[in-house]
Amino acid sequence: MQQPAGFIDQSHPRHVYSLQKSIYGLKQAPRAWYNELRSGLLELGFFNSKSDSSLFIFNRDGILLYVLVYDDLILTGNNSQFLQHVIKSLGERFSLKEFNDLHYFLGVEVIPVQQGLFLSHNRYVHDLLTRLKMVGAKEVQTPMYVSANLMLDDGSTSCDAIEYRRTIGSLQYLLLTRPYLDFAVNRLAQFMHKSTVTHWQHVKWLLCYVKQTIHFSLLLRHQSNSMLKGFSDADWGGDLDDRKSTTAYMIFMGNNPISWRTMKQKVVARSSTEAEYQALVTAASDIIYCSFQ
Structure with missing residues (x-):
């Protein structure tokens, strides 16, 4: 690594420059940007989600706000006044574009309807x-x-x-x-x-x-019901190569699906009842995990 031509420090010709900010396009840039944004949100009282490092949550005095981080940001919450305060605070620290209603994010179109x-x-x-x-x-x-x-x-x-x-x-x-x-x-x-x-x-x-x-x-409905419930199912020996069964389950919060998965079971079930129990255990463990998030 050398000093660029025309900008060589004659007293320290073998020294290199220390960048005050990362250069866009370098491998270190995304991490540097994330760390800076994370520190700014933590100063505002947000905390990092344990299950997703790109999700930040503010939960204090009845105010609940979520910030989802990618190239773009999604901000939502139950207090519009505090939400505007967060946007203003971030705008003083970063160069922000005008915020609009969410309509398209990572290939997903978001369409507001009366139900949700x-x-x-x-x-x-x-x-x-x-x-x-x-x-x-x-x-x-x-x-x-x-x-x-x-x-x-x-x-x-x-x-x-x-x-x-x-x-x-x-x-x-x-x-x-x-x-x-x-x-x-x-x-x-x-x-x-x-x-x-x-x-x-x-x-x-x-x-x-x-x-x-x-x-x-997929319709996400307005609701006050936050009860978790799940449904599981399994076939028996459906894979013709190794005769393993397949587990499928879906977890709902109220009437909204929040987690689902289909996966091959790790061991061969010796009966359809055993395959169903394995699926039930997998679904139950995910419900317990969701309840602590």
Whole structure:
């Protein structure tokens, strides 16, 4: 590392400059920006969420505010006066653009309605179908074949592994507003290391269903009920390769879904009852975790 030409300190030619702020584009810039923003929010009385380092919470004297950090910021809370104070304080420390109502964030469209908020991936799905040249594909009524018996070695030839993994990753992000697709995406994701033409055909079938349901959205309702409740289910030996079962569960706060997951069980269940109990334990542990957040 050397001093730039024309700016060499003749008395200290082997010294280097210490930057007062990070240069945008360097690897250290995101961390430096986050640390500066974090210190500013902590000074205002916020604290970091234990489960998500990008979420900051203010909870004091009946005032509840949330700040979600990415390239953009989402600020929301139950006290508009204090919210404006936070925005003004951050504006004195950082260069902020004008704040508007939330309408689009990380590919998710936010549509306010009378009942609450619609979270939609309409534009995201359209861009995905356009990239895969499937805008004009025939629509189907189910996310998977009714009798889809997927196996690791199905006798068909290999497909483009990079495109397969990229598409599965895009579908996994779609689960933010389409939790009912979790099982199909989880099943297809199990073949990313050895994907075949048959597996790719099932991915395209799923995309045809996504196209048919492009306007489906997730509704978050206004409510005062904060009771946690969950539902779990499991198949028995559904994986034809290792005969492991699949767990699926969904956690609700009131009527709003807040956590869901589909996963293959770690051990082989010897009965359908044992598979159901494993699913129940997994769901119960997530409910306990959510109750402490």
